[in-house]
Amino acid sequence: MFHLHAIYHKQGNPSKVMAPEVVDRRNTMLGLKTQSLEMRTPKATKTAVLVIGGAEDKLHGRKILKTFFARAGASDAYITIIPSASREPSAIGNRYTRIFEDMGANRVELLDIREREQCKYREYQSSLESCTGVFLTGGDQLRLCGILADTDAMGIIRQRVRSGQLTLAGTSAGAAVMGHHMIAGGGSGESPNRSLLDMATGLGLIPEIIVDQHFHNRNRMGRLISAISSHPDRLGIGIDEDTCALFEKDGWLQVIGKGSVTIVDPTEVTHTNEPHVGASDPLTIHNLRLHVLGHGDCFHIYQRTVLPAVYRLSN
């Protein structure tokens, strides 16, 4: 478990670079203010992929956005924001720009990509080659994929995420695109059935998973179960609002935030009628394994093991 607890502590421990009495203890989680003033020396970033269920806190504790900021390098972070999912990209992009500037990022850039053509722009590619964090905003996941999929810009992001040079975050539509198979839309309030959902191809950054967001908030269990019935070789991950599944490179995810992350694991499924029924017929699926995870809980997407949050001595 220690590598997961280390998330908040590993990056730029202030005690190494300043006298303890200088640290402003009110900036509890990361000592952000003091870091941004005092620490400008490069350090290794421990990259991750943050898959956020939408509506993350942008005003108060901002726990999830601060975690992204920290994993992107904290005061050394060079953050690139891609608002292409949104129909109001400059408004939403500027909002995130201000947030990460307020936190003390070294550099924040808004790549207002509205057309696939722009993915070839040399200055955009240069930004993606140098940054330490990429943030995908919410909006429409089909729009986001339509602009980014199979572009040079996306190739740079993918390669740098894989090689651990970049921390990537996506919220809402930006989360939906993470899997190879993507839930593009759908409904609720019905027995699980294929007509409940529209599937499309995502950006495939974590191909093993199918993500659904605003999960319990919008009652999406039925459509995630339907998606997994059709794709039992994947892992269903439903993420509530203001909640994040933070994926480490080693396969562990940890839950951060206010709600829950629901894992729908079909490894042991013995039967589904999915191949045999019509699109609006009720789907059956037997022997799903279901985990409802909360803040601090961990799950390994390859081993399919779950670890509860540890009750620490200091709590």
Place this chain on the structure above:
Amino acid sequence: MFHLHAIYHKQGNPSKVMAPEVVDRRNTMLGLKTQSLEMRTPKATKTAVLVIGGAEDKLHGRKILKTFFARAGASDAYITIIPSASREPSAIGNRYTRIFEDMGANRVELLDIREREQCKYREYQSSLESCTGVFLTGGDQLRLCGILADTDAMGIIRQRVRSGQLTLAGTSAGAAVMGHHMIAGGGSGESPNRSLLDMATGLGLIPEIIVDQHFHNRNRMGRLISAISSHPDRLGIGIDEDTCALFEKDGWLQVIGKGSVTIVDPTEVTHTNEPHVGASDPLTIHNLRLHVLGHGDCFHIYQRTVLPAVYRLSN
């Protein structure tokens, strides 16, 4: 499986009492019309408990209500309707009375019990002691329990269900009361948490289960998971509209109808934070087993085994 497939066939097989050519094949499932005309001799009823998710078809195929009718004795059935959950008991009661009379029941009685005092009425108790089927309508499950719980009338029903003398059905509120623990109300659209639901004590006819109805239709997965987190010694059963879990005395249930029956089985749960968190904090629960069952699927509530609907040779 044969004992489950036998549901539609065991009762009053027309071929035993009339020449095959007399059977009207258009009355496919039970040959109801011909039975009601020709078969008035008593026969053993194979009793069951039908837990119906509400909004069952009352006009066309009426598959669930016909199954109840058959299991209550078909043309020999003496059916007693208890509409006490409803605030319009005579309207809803009369509707079911007409339905079962139309099907050809030998006798249908409406026990319009509105006060606990009425549960002592000799003629009501006499009806419950002689009937072959009891039907609990929808309405408000707290109202139904408030009127029936711990009364002599309820005692008669319970004893006769246990000893296999009575087929019992409940729809909607009438289904919610079946367990010992009852979901009395609640919400959706949140991470599972205790404040999502109000629990109360049900009528305990199948004490091992916690029932939720209108299940996927009203997005109730979150509240059923919450209920099971608080009561991991029970089995969660979520029943969609126009769908029925038909419980045999031996522990098997079979699904009948248009939607799905969702089983939330906590047998293998390794962890829940339920004892440690506040009422509105998100609940965690690890290693639930989840089955989404459809028409013809079976599940054994003691063995916790699931059997898919058989693809019959005749199909």
